[in-house]
Amino acid sequence: MAQTIRVDGVRKWYGDTHAVDGVSFDVEEGEFFGILGPNGAGKTTLLEIMEGLRKPDDGEVSLLGMRPWPRNPRLLPRIGVQLQASSFFERLTAREQIRTFASLYGTPPAAADHWLEVVGLTDKADTRTEKLSGGQAQRLSIACALVHGPDVVFLDEPTAALDPQARRNLWDLLREINNQGRTVVLTTHHMDEAELLCDRVAIMDHGNILKSGPPAALVRGLDAPTRIGIETGTVPVDGARQLFPDAEVSDDGVSLTVSTRNPAAVLSALADRNALRGLAVRGASLEDVFLDLTGREYRA
Incomplete structure (x- = not known):
């Protein structure tokens, strides 16, 4: 391309x-x-x-x-x-604002009004931009x-x-x-x-x-474990650690989580014990990639 x-x-x-x-x-x-x-x-x-x-x-x-x-x-x-x-230009309504932007490019007013509708601001068309909420101003900016x-x-x-x-x-x-x-x-x-x-x-x-x-x-491409969660109490924490010695097991009182690089074996063992209540399976995400590359320290 x-x-x-x-x-x-x-x-x-x-x-x-x-x-x-x-x-x-x-x-x-x-x-x-x-x-x-x-x-x-x-x-x-x-x-x-x-x-x-x-x-x-x-x-x-x-x-x-x-x-x-x-x-x-x-x-x-x-x-x-x-x-x-x-x-934005000062003291203009949302409709006046977007029509002004449109006129700079030779775009007709009807097209400007259409974009107000697209971003859900038709009911704010006669509101001055300084009176819009932060989210409404952001949507108007995108429409412009x-x-x-x-x-x-x-x-x-x-x-x-x-x-x-x-x-x-x-x-x-x-x-x-x-x-x-x-x-x-x-x-x-x-x-x-x-x-x-x-x-x-x-x-x-x-x-x-x-x-x-x-x-x-x-x-x-990220070497990250799969996190398998079940409802707390379905399997005792100590029992899960014995059952999955190569995995990391934690329990926050709501979910017992097994972090493993062999999810098939963990899921099979839990299924054999009828211990899938509240099951949630989460693999790596783009956020994990981001944190792996940039670190976890606070940025001002």
Whole structure:
């Protein structure tokens, strides 16, 4: 498939801090690509360089076959950008806001009103943006990024302020625009979001890409145990430790959990003892991959 984005050896320094330190990757046409990393990993800086909002100190970026920096007027109608912090024109209602964005691209007001409906803000159309909740402002920001039908969409933590229902609705919307052939580049702290939506992800830390690939492939490549849980009391803890000496057994008073690299044998032994009450089986996830690569220490 054709490359929509090519990042080659990109670097960005702020004094002694290497925010982006020699990053290279490609994003194919129609791909849903995720950039993951802890706070301060360089995700937003990298995204802004790709969007043409920030000049790289070294390396090259190609977006739709053109350089995004210096700011390229030919690219602006073809990309949609939702920034990490929402910023709107002052004293405008939600309807006036999105119609203003639409007018900048020659998009008719009816299309703008349609996007208010898509993100569930029709009932807030006459509310001034400073009166919107954080989640409502986030949804309006996303609608403004999509109102002109861009070929490439950049979303910086789009669901950070959304409740679970709004998150799920936005996931459906993002799948739909991606299924229409648009390329989507996403940064997020939600590993379940990346695992569900992204064709490929790149995990960053300290300005470097540590590993990239399809989420399922990254998970399969992690040497992690399978966690098998049953209801507490179904099997005594000491009995489970004797039964599964090569596994780690714990009990929190609600579930007895067996962490094992031989799940078939554990499940078979529990089934033989009719001890499957409350059974839950959990393999590794993208979150496990993320923590394995970036560590578990607190990041400010």
